[in-house]
Amino acid sequence: MTIFSPITEHIKQQLLTQLCDCLEDGLFILDANLRYMSANAAYEMMIGYQEAFLIGRPLGVYAVDFLPDVERDIFLSVAEHLDKDGFYENNFSIATRYGQTLNCHMTFRKLDLASKVYYVGMVRDTSAVTKDKEELIHLLNFNQDTGLPNRKVFLSQTSDLLLESYQEVAIARFNIDRYRMLASTLGTDKVTTLLNLFVKRINDLKLTHLRCFSHFGGDDFALSFELTDTRMVRHQINSLMQMCERPFSLDGNVIYLRISVGVSYFPEHGTQLSTVLSKAEKALNYIKQNGGDDVGWYREEINYVCIDSLQLEAELRTAIDECQFIPYYQPKITLATGEITGFEALVRWQHPTRGLLQPVDFIDAIITYKLSFDLFCQMAIQIAEQLSAWQAIGFTQHICINADAAEFTHPEFLEFIVTLFDQHCMYPHQLHIEITESSLMLNHLSVKQQLVALKALGVCLAMDDFGTGYASLSYLQEYPFDFIKVDRSFISKIVDDHIQYAIVKAILELANALDMKVIAEGIETDEQWQLLLDIGCTYGQGYLFSRPLTAEDATTMLMRRA
Ligand code: C2E
Ligand code: MG
Ligand code: MG
DSSP: OOOOOOOOHHHHHHHHHHHHHHOSSEEEEEOTTSBEEEEOHHHHHHHSOOHHHHTTSBTTTTTGGGSOHHHHHHHHTHHHHHHHHSEEEEEEEEEOTTSOEEEEEEEEEEEEETTEEEEEEEEEEOHHHHHHHHHHHHHHHBOTTTOOBOHHHHHHHHHHHHHHOSSEEEEEEEEETTHHHHHHHHOHHHHHHHHHHHHHHHHHTOOTTEEEEEEEETTEEEEEEEESOHHHHHHHHHHHHHHTTSOEEETTEEEOOOEEEEEEEETTTOSSHHHHHHHHHHHHHHHHHTTSSSEEEOOTTHHHHOOOHHHHHHHHHHHHHTTOEEEEEEEEEETTTTEEEEEEEEEEEEETTTEEEOGGGTHHHHHHTTOHHHHHHHHHHHHHHHHHHHHHTTOOOOEEEEEOHHHHTOTTHHHHHHHHHHHTTOOGGGEEEEEEHHHHHTTHHHHHHHHHHHHHHTOEEEEEEETSSSOOTHHHHHSOOSEEEEOHHHHTTTTTOHHHHHHHHHHHHHHHHTTOEEEEOOOOSHHHHHHHHHTTOOEEOSTTTOOOBOHHHHHHHHHHHO
16 A cells, blocks of 8 residues: 655645646736736737746736727726725736737636735636627628628617607618529629629618618618608619619629619508518519519508419419410511511410519519429410411411520420421421520530530520620620520610610621621610611611510511511
């Protein structure tokens, strides 16, 4: 059995000294005047000063200049607390020699030894914990993409506003038009960059009386304003809309963002936040269903017009089953002679209760509910039947059909087209397919393969809305297009705006070089027609020649011209 020998005072002192030096917490000893007498290695590491430098210097003397006022005052009053209670603890931010700020928990004890007063300080670095806590708070309250307050914060701040406010409060909800398409075209990283540019622009507007600007997620945003005057909010919303008229530049590409906004007022439209918010959302949905790019001010009638999304999906499926989608035909004209060279088929929905609906009312929903291919088939069959009917009365025509990427990439797409030609004894060149620029970006490779296969079958291909999308000019070279359709936005300004004129001219030259033909969309005036002829544009479409017509009216037009 080993004999127990008690520790000597000397060994004990040495062990305690060693322990102090390998502790992770900082330790230091101060004299009665709060001057350093000793500091352990951990403390030296934390603040970046050696013990030799600190000895004799007063606590915090090197740091007070860097600290915020509140903390500096606490620091300077440590002695007072210690004298009174003999113990003091608090969370501090301490400034290090290298200018960083450490968040830490400090404990001070007053000790008496041999009639002398000493203060012992113990410092624990809580930066990591504080950082985690801050991150958690951020995660729970802010949108991670834009850093704006999230829905929860919006609801809490705005309900406080309703309680506090003696004024009116306006709530605006807004979405980016065709965001789903934009997001799938650009990809997650780029769309996040774009959202941040968008948010920065809104912040730069410095909207007055704005109380909360929130990002609910995706393209879903909200604003709350405290009003002194209802005209004022109209002014603010107008500046928001005008801001969108300037394009965004992303990696050298130009992108236009359009937004739809819905606005409601407290207390006029309700005294509960949930009611006022849902009315702003109804106004927003109303605008979206009517083509977007506008502001909806809540009115009671909107309630009757809006259909909720569940109902919309059910109605769309019924519409596919019951063949409620029909083509309208807009003639394409040879500009030099005014003759009809073909037609573009534009879908219309013969809604059983809401009348004839335009594509803006439902095309986005068709894509969302993955009904694009069903719509394409329904349209294509009717178009093929129309071509046969015209053929039977002596008119050989071609018809363009619009298609988006979701239709193209459908596995049965090509087989369907081949069967369609067989069953209706159609020539492949009688069918033209129009694809928008933005569709090309999506699923690049498979879209390209399908286009090449269609081209091999003899189908003509047109790039629609040229100039509005994200695709670069190089796509023209890469894909086998026969036609470029210059977007209406260029044509509408071609007479008065020399830049738009120059762009259209350049597109014509480019098309010429690539052996493609150009169709100008949306010609509405004789001046536009003449100018396009002068610069060598071959084909055109627009209300000047004809609006989209029913099959019957298109037939009458053909017969009259013949
Ligand atoms: P788009 O293919 O660029 O069609 C041209 C649009 O401009 C049509 O609108 C047409 O009615 C309109 N338009 C033609 N001339 C003029 C003009 O002189 N002035 C003005 N202001 N507008 C004119 P619509 O029929 O509302 O179609 C809108 C878009 O919906 C089409 O643009 C096309 O992208 C899409 N769309 C139409 N039918 C279908 C379809 O069957 N399938 C798919 N996927 N999309 C379709
Ligand atoms: Mg088109
Ligand atoms: Mg177009």
